Amino acid sequence: MTHQMHPFHMVNPSPWPILAATAAYILTSGLVAWMHTKTTTTLNLGLTTMLLTAYQWWRDIIREGTLQGHHTKKVQKGLRYGMILFIMSEVLFFFGFFWAFYFLSFNPSHLIGLQWPPKGIKPLSPFEVPLLNTMVLLASGFTVTWAHHSIMETSRKNTISALTITIVLGLYFTLLQATEYIEASFTISDGAYGSTFFLATGFHGLHVIIGTTFLTICLLRQALFHFTSSHHFGFEAAAWYWHFVDMVWIFLFASIYWWGT
DSSP: OOOOOOSSSSOOOOOOEEEHHHHHHHHHHHHHHHHHHOOOHHHHHHHHHHHHHHHHHHHHHIIIISSSHHHHHHHHHHHHHHHHHHHHHHHHHHHHHHHHHHHHHHHGGGGGTSSSOOOOOOOOOTSHHHHHHHHHHHHHHHHHHHHHHHHTOOOHHHHHHHHHHHHHHHHHHHHHHHHHHHSSSTOOOOSHHHHHHHHHHHHHHHHHHHHHHHHHHHHHHHHOOOOOOOOHHHHHHHHHHHHHHHHHHHHIIIIIIIIII
16 A cells, blocks of 8 residues: 555455355255255355355455555445445345235235135244244344444453354344244245245345354454454444344334234
């Protein structure tokens, strides 16, 4: 940055984007193969390749932003806009699931008994595990906000404590949802209700796992003194993502678990 006459970051050529795209293709192909042939070889290859690529790509970004000083105020502003656009795309992604669920519930065909939930489907009670999961995610929203304020107040101890609690709550949510799936009386192949239920809640569960991973990396970075009160966009992006996950769950709970039953 010594001889640079502008505040922008001119990214060096990197192999990680094309490798990540290749890994995503292998992972998707592996998922399809697993569903049809029950073999996991391609799936395991794609998952391993994706994790290794992600680790090295994130390592480079952390090095550029934290150690080399490339993430100036101007660059951070651009990253914020990028994260906002990404979350907006995620909103539209889930909007498709809600649209499908409401369309099918308002227009049940004779194939599913002209009723919703369809004939033969015993939906889950919204006031058991789903309500507990709602409380867990709402609590995690408070703790991640606590962590954010602690970073801005340069309180390392509180930041680490709040992040740890948030990660534990995220793992607990995932465990509860896995238990709910195991005990459900219907599957993803049980018609319109099963497919929309498991697609919507399953993709949300995947986002919880991704968000938990995101926050775990932030906890490690906090332990390594990467964040300051004015330079912590990595955590800020994770917090935004986590709040988005919280909001989607509230709509899922109100629509699919409560109203949809």
